[in-house]
Amino acid sequence: MYWNVFKRLLRFSLVHKQLWIWGLITLLIATLCDVAGPYLIKVFIDEHLTNGVYISEATLTLLAFYLAAMFIGAVGHYAQALLFSKVALSVVETLREQVFHAVIHRPVAYFDTTSTGAIVSRLTNDSEAIKELFLNVIATFVQNLVLVTGIFIMMGILDIHLMLVSALILPFIALAMWGYQRLSTPLFQKVRSLLSDINARLHESLSGMSVIQALNQQPRFDEQFQDTVWQHYLWRVRNVRLDGLMLRALVDFMSMLALAAIVFAFGLTSLEQSVEIGVLYAFINYLGRFVEPLIELTQRLNIMQQSLVAGQRVFELLDAPLEQYSGTARIEHGRIEARHLSFSYDDETTVLDNISFSIEPGKMLGIVGRTGSGKSTLTQLLLRFYPVAPDMLLIDDIPMDQISTSSLRKSVCMVEQEPFLFQGTLAENLIMGEQYTTNELTSALEQVGLSSLLQRLPEGLNTVLGERGSRLSNGERHLVAIARALLRQPKILILDEATATVDSASEALVQRTIQRLRGNLTLIVIAHRLSTIKDADNILVLHHGRLVEEGSHVSLLEKRGLYEHLYSIQTAHLALE
Ligand SMILES: Nc1ncnc2c1ncn2[C@@H]1O[C@H](COP(=O)(O)OP(=O)(O)OP(=O)(O)O)[C@@H](O)[C@H]1O
Ligand SMILES: [Mg+2]
The missing domain is CATH 3.40.50.300 (P-loop containing nucleotide triphosphate hydrolases)
Known part of the structure; x- marks a missing residue:
């Protein structure tokens, strides 16, 4: 079901094919520059540093390449963020237009059973949540997948065995992601529902202010509000604790293990043949770089879930029947x-x-x-x-x-x-x-x-x-x-x-x-x-x-x-x- 919502949302964004294509191209370029950096340093270490050559035409060229890669990478990241944001913002705009259009063409009876608050939140909160899908989920997914793939390709070019050793970490990280998803979803839902309770209470208190004051109900309302806010705090803390434990600590621990495995494998290989120290440097650097995107991806899965729920709510509203009368007779007299x-x-x-x-x-x-x-x-x-x-x-x-x-x-x-x-x-x-x-x-x-x-x-x-x-x-x-x-x-x-x-x-x-x-x-x-x-x-x-x-x-x-x-x-x- 959510898959359909996702496809439909994606279709909204495909109107802007040009933006998409340029976004992907700049993303690819930026990522290539990212992965090129450690490789260039490796070349510097192994071909020049170990030979004791600091300044030569070759090292200067290398430096120029390195700086160029960093610069193009930065510009590329800026451009891709801008392009994906444009896609996201225009999807939200189109959705809002369509929702409003759909709302004002509903039969009057529709408004007897649908609260104004619900419609307003389709146009505001839900549309915003959908924006996150494009801004924070799809873009990050594509970006990080390209990055991780790029890193592995570079690792493979450098040393196929060490690449395989590093790849051992992947199933464990996948497992951690899955576990985090399972544990965090209920927490997230609870936090969101408490947040909407807070809003609802505030809204009600503000509209009923004269009654609250006239009947001297401030202490009771105070207490209720404090209670809700406290609950929200407690669940948020649980959420943060889980994030800290699963996302950072666990994944970091696994990447430390992977690092140890690489150093060990590196040591074993060096017993048999001479290996280049620059390769080790590049691997350590790459390992550090691909753990980050994986953590990010895990976090984004929750946002994705929320966006899809929001998308579904918006589509429900869009798909409700419109007022339809196709008659053509005209009123002439008024009987x-x-x-x-x-x-x-x-x-x-x-x-x-x-x-x-x-x-x-x-x-x-x-x-x-x-x-x-x-x-x-x-x-x-x-x-x-x-x-x-x-x-x-x-x-x-x-x-x-x-x-x-x-x-x-x-x-x-x-x-x-x-x-x-x-x-x-x-x-x-x-x-x-x-x-x-x-x-x-x-x-x-x-x-x-x-x-x-x-x-x-x-x-x-x-x-x-x-x-x-x-x-x-x-x-x-x-x-x-x-x-x-x-x-x-x-x-x-x-x-x-x-x-x-x-x-x-x-x-x-x-x-x-x-x-x-x-x-x-x-x-x-x-x-x-x-x-x-x-x-x-x-x-x-x-x-x-x-x-x-x-x-x-x-x-x-x-x-x-x-x-x-x-x-x-x-x-x-x-x-x-
Ligand atoms: N949108 C609605 N949905 C459900 N029931 C409704 C709705 N509007 C009115 N009713 C019900 O229909 C009945 C008739 O309501 P209506 O508004 O026609 O009364 P009225 O004669 O105009 O009264 P008044 O003199 O107070 O304006 C009432 O019992 C009311 O509760
Ligand atoms: Mg009336």
Whole structure:
């Protein structure tokens, strides 16, 4: 399974073939220079030093070669690090773009079951972890494998027997690597999960600060946090201890053994034939150089594991189904009809139960009902946020799934219960990628009674509203959202009235706006204040997802049912005020 993740990640990087190829070439050159160094010194020792020749044309040439090799090696290492980093960074960039694209094209239902934190961490932590795969794993692997191979080839050229003696160390190191991997994986996982606990605790404490302080919970939270941090410390120490023991000490010990074996073998050979002292020097040097990369490789295996886990999580998100509707029908009038409409978010609890109604174009429909009765859900279905069975819900007699997405988004606008404004200016929040003249913007604001707000804002339409429109009051935000919807000249406008945010004055504004709009488009108004929808053409009364009453204000009052009950509570309340 991880193999597939690895292959897929690799494919992402192959877009940059050129970078890869140059990276490998510079890596090869740098490594060749690395392994050439000890060989050149060996030549110096055996051919010149032992003959007592220090300075001659030949030694100077050798010195020049040596310096050149060191210099080219350094430049090569710099170039290859740069090239591999470029590959890594561009893979992360591509992944982030794709994840974001995938996220904003998910059906709304997806966000009911996926936490924001999880999505954010795909885009940030996981993408970073994947970067490590290219930066620290693949590059190091290639580099070290080339280095170790190069070293062995050089050793073979120098002395095949001593090379074989040195090679004896390899299976032991492989064993140590395997053992380290086995032992360290659970430690690593524990440390990571504790780290995410720390983050989660911090996050929760910060968001719930007012509750913590109001209920005097600081000592308890302090203690919990300390405990988690302490656990994290303990596991980290275990990890470090294992690293110290397995990585450095064990491998060093083995390389000492190998060294002893080489010196011994060297001694044995020298009994029979004359051997060159420079060869011994080169071997000792090479041995020192190949242990380091092996230790590095072992450490990188853990990073690789983490990167692949991260990669898998990112791919899961990328592969989840996108919202797909291929219908081409267009909305022309704005007639709505529901036929025995039933709906459930989770296929268990029924939220809407067998609802039938219809509205003609240009009419106004009011929806009332207690909190949680399914009012917002009903209107979200009209925006196709959730799929419904065909023929249960139709606009202009077209089943929802056959309407083209662009026509649906243009023709049906909703002002949500808690409208969202983006970080940006008032004008940007109204325009949202469309094209309107300043006149159109101001007249839309006028229509919802916000001209005075426009005058009050220091830079008018160009005033920055702050995060989520924090510069405005809740009521003003609601009205701006209505203006935003009006600008789009929809065929159907849905207003989901906020329960508490709009005061009586703002409500009067909304009501006046509604009066002005009537007849021009199909209006659906979800109201908590029944006065808002008093003169709607038709009113639906929902109760626990069922349509219990329907009719005009007057006829509903006469029925003396739920509507009359809600109305009398409100009028009594208003009388008290
Ligand atoms: N995304 C969701 N996933 C699962 N259940 C949901 C979701 N949204 C709403 N519900 C449930 O569906 C039911 C109806 O919710 P809905 O938001 O339609 O009520 P409402 O009539 O608009 O209430 P209010 O007057 O408080 O706005 C509630 O019981 C609610 O818990
Ligand atoms: Mg609601």
